[in-house]
Amino acid sequence: MTRRIFRYVPFTIVQDATAEPEYEARCxxxxDSECGAESGVWPHPAEVEEWQRKHTQETGHTRYRRNFADYAVMEPLDGLPTGLEPARVTRVRAS
Structure with a gap:
């Protein structure tokens, strides 16, 4: 039987600076049913807010569902302990 020792490493969650966040809205x-018009995905909320203003002017619609998405990474608070590396994942696609 193989014995393993796991060490606790305190992490913090931060926004991944290498990936743009995404903003969007849907009317x-x-x-009886939702309008369903969509702003599309934008890297900044200002473009989505401008789309909402224009859509309201054109239609009189005033209710929107807004979505925000980003990528997060786990970073050790004090760096990785000596001799440890972050886990690597190799993804395999099913055929």
Missing amino acids: VSGD
């Missing part, structure tokens, strides 16, 4: 105004 959910409507009595």
Whole structure:
């Protein structure tokens, strides 16, 4: 039987600076069903807010569902302990 020792390493979660966050909105105004118009995905909320303003001017719709997405990375608080490396994952696609 193989014995393993796992060490606790305190981590912090930070936004991945190498990936752009994503902002988008969808119009959910409507009595019987939602309008469903979408802003598309943008790297900054200002473009989405401008789309919302224009859509409201054109349609009178005032209710939107907004989404924000980003990537996060786990970083050790004091760096990795000597001799340890982050885990590497190799993804295999099913055929």
